[in-house]
Amino acid sequence: MFALVDCNNFYVSCERVFNPALIGKPVVVLSNNDGCFIARSDEAKALGLPMGGPAFKFRDILEKNRVRVFSANFPLYGDMSSRVMATIGDLAPEIEIYSIDEAFIDLGSFSRFGLEHHAARIRATVRKHTGIPVSIGIGSTKTLAKAANRMAKKNPGYEGVCMISTQKEIIDALATLKVDDIWGIGRQWNRLLETRNIRTALDYSRAPASWIRKNLHIPGIRIQEELNGHSCLRLEQVRPPKQSICTSRSFGRTVTALDELQQAVATFAGKCSRKLRKEGSVASMLTVFICTSPFEEPHRKYRGTRTLAMPRPSQDTISVIRAAELALASIYREGFEYKKAGVIVSGLAPAQSFGRELTLFDTEAAAGNDRQKSLMEAMERINRRYGPAAVRIAAENEDAWKPNQAMKSAHYTTGWSDIITLGG
Amino acid sequence: MPGILDGDLLVIDKALDPKEGDIAVCFIDGEFTVKRIARTNGELCLMPANERFKPIRITEANDFTIWGIVTYVIHKAR
Secondary structure, three states: OEEEEEEOOHHHHHHHHHOHHHOOOOEEEEOHHHOEEEEEOHHHHHOOOOOOOEHHHHHHHHHHOOOEEEEOOHHHHHHHHHHHHHHHHHHOOEEEEEEOOEEEEEOOOOOHHHHHHHHHHHHHHHHHHHOOOEEEEEEOOHHHHHHHHHHHHHOHHHOOEEEOOOHHHHHHHHHHOEHHHOOOOOHHHHHHHHHOOOOEHHHHHHOOHHHHHHHHHHHHHHHHHHHOOOOOOOOOOOOOOOOEEEEEEEEEEEEOOHHHHHHHHHHHHHHHHHHHHHHOEEEEEEEEEEEEOOOOOHHHOOEEEEEEEEEEEEOOHHHHHHHHHHHHHHHOOOOOOEEEEEEEEEOOEEHHHHOOHHHHHHHHHHHOHHHHHHHHHHHHHHHHHHOOOOOOOOOOOOOOOOOOOOOEOOOOOOOHHHOOOOEO | OOOOOOOOEEEEEOOOOOOOOOEEEEEEOOEEEEEEEEEEOOEEEEEOOOOOOOOEEOOOOOOOEEEEEEEEEEOOOO
16 A cells, blocks of 8 residues: 655645644735745645646735735755755655655555554654644555545545545546546646536546546556556656656665765756756756665664755756765665665756756756767766766856745754744 | 743754653744743643743643743753
């Protein structure tokens, strides 16, 4: 069985941990440059403030309801994410960090009847140790776990944990799940499915496989199989959604030395930045994880995860690698046999609004994509040998673009000068 | 709070369950404060700094939270 652990309104919950007065009040967090809503408390959702909505359009609602508005504080969210993931990792044998606020875990080794109990324990522990509320969905496939998670979130009666395992539970769940809320189904597919009158996940699970194969190909078939309880997606096999990009790999042999890990992580980071450029996105946060085999003896087992805020949103190879090296250095422990490492970039935003990097990497790229690529690769090689800043792009000027973040909370967990001060 | 001076740095463990004698960081009336936890009549209470005030009983329904337990107090020597 798989479980998806998902933090509730994650960025808002991070703000609330260090400012409990926000609990029960409408709260929103704005994107870089204070543009759009990227997180909303339940109270803010109830006011009709939409995800991605531009803040200026909703000024009246914000003011009238005294909504507390925050600029994105990625150093805080990244650090809290590391804490949440580490806590989940302690309680689950195998974990796939899927995004800054979601993790899949394989509950295979727990008996079926203990599953909900164990999930409730994970939920309570994460809440207590980090202050972050999470919801957990359990199902026999990742797609069903995702659907169950949605139910756990929507229905307070579940107390944050929902398992769909019997045939009846699965059918009931799928009947209430709209097609475009199925994991992996995008807008275009949704439109196509509508023309066939496939509106719920149940419709989809019962649609003729031949039609799906013809129109939605293998990924579509895979989703249908998963909805029908046949697991096709193992832990860590799926490409994360566009909100984050992950590059990770299991090593063919065990790796113990830091410089070998550095090389692997730098390579993954380089891949992530190339994917970012391809998608025209910049990343605000970066996560590095390293781990030993989950089957090691407890004292030989280690998993390190670190999420950092990028100095500024970036798609540039050098910045991404530099952040990855910093993150790696903070989690590396000597004496363990590492089996796997990965890099995740998240907090993605379109590159258009981020100034000068574009002239170097996007417009010119159209003229000479290959030249661009070999330039980046040459730079990576030089920097790997002579240190992360041996060569860099002159346009990388920290002061050139300062985001407008007027309402940012303190770096409670990452800056000594920002720790909370207590009264008497 | 005895043992804690102005300007001291507190190390807080959120994972611990509160028990008698602990020093806790609490969130009360919109502010973080430090309180000692005591047991009276079998119930855990927060002891206010000013002895003229009554201890606050710790129950589920209270509108304050125990944010974390203080495990170390670091005092600046210069």
